[in-house]
Amino acid sequence: MAGARIKPLVAGNWKMNGLAAQLAEAEAVRAGMGSGSPAADVMICPPATLLGRLSSALEGSGILAGGQDCHSEKSGAFTGDIAAEMLVDCGAAAVIVGHSERRAGHGELDRDVRAKASAAHRAGLTAIVCVGETAGERAAGLTETVVCRQLEGSLPDGATAANTVVAYEPVWAIGTGLTPTAEDVARVHRSIRGALEGRFGAEGAQMRILYGGSVKPSNARELLSIDNVNGALVGGASLKAADFLGIISAYEA
Ligand code: 13P
Numbered sequence: 001m002a003g004a005r006i007k008p009l010v011a012g013n014w015k016m017n018g019l020a021a022q023l024a025e026a027e028a029v030r031a032g033m034g035s036g037s038p039a040a041d042v043m044i045c046p047p048a049t050l051l052g053r054l055s056s057a058l059e060g061s062g063i064l065a066g067g068q069d070c071h072s073e074k075s076g077a078f079t080g081d082i083a084a085e086m087l088v089d090c091g092a093a094a095v096i097v098g099h100s101e102r103r104a105g106h107g108e109l110d111r112d113v114r115a116k117a118s119a120a121h122r123a124g125l126t127a128i129v130c131v132g133e134t135a136g137e138r139a140a141g142l143t144e145t146v147v148c149r150q151l152e153g154s155l156p157d158g159a160t161a162a163n164t165v166v167a168y169e170p171v172w173a174i175g176t177g178l179t180p181t182a183e184d185v186a187r188v189h190r191s192i193r194g195a196l197e198g199r200f201g202a203e204g205a206q207m208r209i210l211y212g213g214s215v216k217p218s219n220a221r222e223l224l225s226i227d228n229v230n231g232a233l234v235g236g237a238s239l240k241a242a243d244f245l246g247i248i249s250a251y252e253a
Pocket of ligand 1: 013099169173174175176177212213214215233234235236237
C-alpha cells in the first residue's frame, strides 16, 4: 500500500470552541490513550487562548499541541495576530494554515497561506496546509484542478515530510455530515501524492496527507484505510474525548 510506512497523524481542530472547562476533554483523551505507544501521532489544536494550558496539561503524554493559524511575520504592529514563534512559546509543535474557513472568512489566498507555512517552518513548527474544493467546483469537475493549484501556490519550496502535512478537506464535507466516497478520496489523495512527488521527490512521497471533513468514529476505519490517507483532521468529533478516541482507535489492530 502506498504510504504504508508513513506514521499517521490524527489531529483535532477545535476551531473557535472551548473555554477552560474544555481542557477536561483533552485530559480524557490522555487518560483514554493509556501509556502504550499508539499507532498514530495524536494532536489537538485548541483556540489560541487555551494553547498554553493545553500544552502543560498534556506534557509527557506524547499528545501534540497545535495552533489554528499564524501570521507570516515574527512580530510587529499586527493587532490581534499571533506569530508562529508565539505558538512555539506556548508549546505548539504545529500550526494549521489555509483552512477553508480562513480562506473564505478572511480572504486568505494561496500566497498568504504559503507565507504562513514558511513562517511556521522558520519557527520550527510543522505546517498543516489545508486544501479542498467547494461544492460548485466539485460539480464542475474541477476537484483535482483546484486542489493541485492550491497545493502549488500554498506549499513553500522548503517543504519536507518532517515540516509539512497536507490536509485535504472538501469544503462541502466540513461540518455537514457528508463525505466523499472512498473511491473519490482515493482518487484525490492519489493526485495529491503525485503532485507532492513531482515537486518534492522523495520528501513528497513521505509527506502525510490527511483527510478532513465529517470524520467520526463510525466512518473513520473506512476513510483511514484508503491508500495515501495518512490520518485525519477532525473538527466537531474532536470536541468530545470519546468520539476523538473512537477515531484514533481506527489505527489499533
Ligand atoms: P468537521 O470534522 O466538523 O467536519 O470539520 C473538519 C474540519 O474542518 C477540520 O479542520
